[in-house]
Amino acid sequence: MTITYEWRGGFDNAALNALHADGFGPPIAQTDWRTRLERHSLGWVCAWEDGGLIGFVNVVWDGGAHAFILDTVVARHCRSRGVGAALVAKAADEARAANCEWLHVDFEEHLRAFYFDACGFKETTAGLIAL
Template sequence: MAISYEWRGDFDNVAVDALHAEGFGGAASGVDWVARVRRYSLGWVCAWEEGELVGFVNVVWDGGVHAFLLDTVVAGGRRRAGIGAGLVAEAVRRAREAGCGWLHVDFEDDLRPFYLDACGFRPTAAGLIAL
C-alpha cells in the first residue's frame, strides 16, 4: 500500500489521540489536537494509507529559525516500514522552506538509531529539567 504524506492536512482529533495513546502508552486523553497544532505549530505531517491515519509528527517553532519535532508516532502495525522516516523527511523539508535554520528533536536512547541513522540528525549536548 502506498503511503502519502500531507503537510498541515486535516485530521480527526480522535484519530490522532488514539495514535498518540498507542504510540506513547496510556489512554486517549481527549486533547483537541486540531486547536493545539493550529495555535503552536509551524505545521504537522500526517501519513495516510488508504484514508487511514498511520503516522503523525508535530513541528513547533519559535517563530524564527528554530523548529522542534514533537509527537512523532506511527501506528503499531505499520512501524519499521519507513513511515516515521518519511514523516520526518517531510517535516525537515517544510521547516527548511519556512526559513528555519535548525530542527531540534529530543528522544530516549532506544530511538537513537531512528533519529540519528534513519533521519540524519546529529547528536548534540543539551539540557533538560523535569517539571
C-alpha cells in the same frame, strides 16, 4: 498499499488521539489537537494509508530559525516500513521552506538509532530541566 504524507493535513481529533494511544500506550486521551496545533505549531505531517491516519509528527517553532519536532508516532502495525523517517524528512523539508535554520529533537535512548541513523540528526550537547 500507498502511503501519502501531507503537510498541515486535515485530521480528526479522535483519530489522532487513537493513534497516540496506539503508539505511546493507553488510555486514549481527549486532546483537542486541532486547537493546540493551530496555536503553537509551524505545521505537522500526517501519514495516510487506505484513508486511515497511520503516522504523525508535530513541528513547533520559535517564529524564527529554530523548529522542533514533537509527538512523532507511527501506528504499531506500520512500523519498520520507513514511515517515521518519511514523516521527519517531510517535516525537515517544510521547516526549511519556512526559512528555519535548525531542526531539533529530544528523544528517549531507545530511539537513538532512529533519529541519528534513519533521520540524519547529529548528536549535540544540550541541557534539560525537568519541571
